[in-house]
Amino acid sequence: MSGAKEALTIVICSDFGAVTGGQAKVAIESAIGLKKQGHRVLFFAATGPADTSLAEAGIEVHCLGQHDLLGNPSRIAAAVQGTWNWAAAAALDRLLDSLPRENTVIHVHSWAKALSPLIAQPIRKSGLPAVYTLHEFFLSCPNGGFYNYQKSEVCTLTPLSPQCWLTHCDAHNYARKLWRNARLLYAQKLARLPEAFSDFITISAFQRRIVEPYIPAGARLHRLSNPVNVEDPGQKSDPTAGDIVFVGRLSPEKGTFLFAEAARKIGLVPTFVGDGPIAADLAARFPEARLLGWQKEEAVRRLMRNARALVFPSLWYEGQPLTILEAKALGLPIVVADTCAGSDEVEDGVTGLWFKSGDVDDLARALAELRDDARVTAMSHAASRAYWAEPKTLDRHVDGLLSIYRGMLDARRSAVAGRQPIQNRAAPIEAAAP
Structure with missing residues (x-):
């Protein structure tokens, strides 16, 4: 032994x-x-x-x-x-x-x-x-995400089934999808x-x-x-200050456009920290949005700490979003899609808010609830307590x-x-x- x-x-x-x-x-x-x-x-x-x-x-x-x-x-x-x-x-x-x-x-x-x-x-x-x-x-999934990039929705097909082979779900082209299917078949059956x-x-x-x-x-x-490499900063002195922010890769499956559309519905200026393939399209379609671009890790932490809340509107399953864990550690309420792994870390109504995945109206509803200063303060303090009770060091x-x-x-x-x-x-x- x-x-x-x-x-x-x-x-x-x-x-x-x-x-x-x-x-x-x-x-x-x-x-x-x-x-x-x-x-x-x-x-x-x-x-x-x-x-x-x-x-x-x-x-x-x-x-x-x-x-x-x-x-x-x-x-x-x-x-x-x-x-x-x-x-x-x-x-x-x-x-x-x-x-x-x-x-x-x-x-x-x-x-x-x-x-x-x-x-x-x-x-x-x-x-x-x-x-x-x-x-x-x-x-287990050819494109690694159980996600149909063409339809922008979670895929429920059985991997490598006939329906899977016939479905173009790749972010690029159907030829790459077929190659990925063939590779997974090889990985599972021949390479084992x-x-x-x-x-x-x-x-x-x-x-x-x-x-x-x-x-x-x-x-x-x-x-x-x-x-998660975050030091305990203590509870925020003013949880209601700052913007509601998105932090991460600017890509369709991350729900980037969904956040921008929901924010527009309620007259909120959305803030995006990060970069990605749809940055230019996002800026053109939503000129009111604040796009801060790629930032160094220290700057991202500072922006998050000074934010009012984090929005994580991902349309696919995810694995365990580190951004959500970092946000909790920094005392941010989190708005998260209910069919995303990040929902594991958010107690609905306590440390943040869930919304129906892909539903722009329900996301707008959750964002509107963040206008309540007393509620934002309570969720901020609850998020901080919840994370630091069992920190992911x-x-x-x-x-x-x-x-x-x-x-x-x-x-x-x-x-x-x-x-x-x-x-x-x-x-x-x-x-x-x-």
Whole structure:
């Protein structure tokens, strides 16, 4: 059995070596947190350059310097890499072969934007226990979101069913949709990528309900929140000051236009912090909107802290929106779509308001309710109390990871020794540290 103080060897795999979004940020921050607790951490990434904070923390970085799929100048090369990234598979194979077998675990954060399903081969060959964090839905849905980008609505079709193959749901074109379907079919049936993992981590209760039917039989399913790097600023002295803001990528599935339309209905000037492919269209259609563009992290936190409320009108499921957690920590009431994973973190009428997803009139109704100063103040204080009662700190996240890792190693040792079978699907779902 593994001792509580046993130093582990942890291989963290990520499409990206630098912070390009929430997945990579969590992978990098958790790697640094694990290293600080005395474990050997190796960070394996397809794209570079790697974030300098990794090497500075003493982490062994293996970055291949490849293109991600969207950044590849050749569409054909991107399609091949996205399905069969032989270079990444070979490099991962060499790395895993060099590591001790007794106390090593593999943790994959992403594969669909650079690494490809071929990473299943070296993981399976190594015999090491491996866990995958379900930041998105690429293991079960071709476009990774259970979302129809053409109709701007959640997709309820069975993945890879005949109806799925015939439906153009991709954000770009039907040809890419067909390629993504073919890649998922390959990942599931030939590469058997889902079966390479003994364990899976979901990041919200909402997400777990979506992915549970697609988890392979015999795998263990854990719940562990992503970490949030926010210091406690205390309750806001004037919760009613400031604008109602949207923070994030300006894209249709994020509900950007929905917020602008709802704000116009009640005569509210909407404020957008972020950038994205529809920024110019948003400015043209809603000239009254305040578009602050991309901001550094410190500036975003300052803008959020000084805001009256956050609006999170996402039209798709999401996984666990870090923006919502940050807003709670900063004492902001949050207006959130009811069919979004962010609703897990908002108690309707207490720490924020729910509205019917995609319904511009219901969102306008929720925004109008934020004109009540007393109610905004009460929700602001409640949001702050709720978050800081159980903060999603990096230390708590790392403790949860180590509990999962050690459980994986114990299960493998027990299975090898023949003392007991690896937990089957019918067993209760494990709960990791919050």
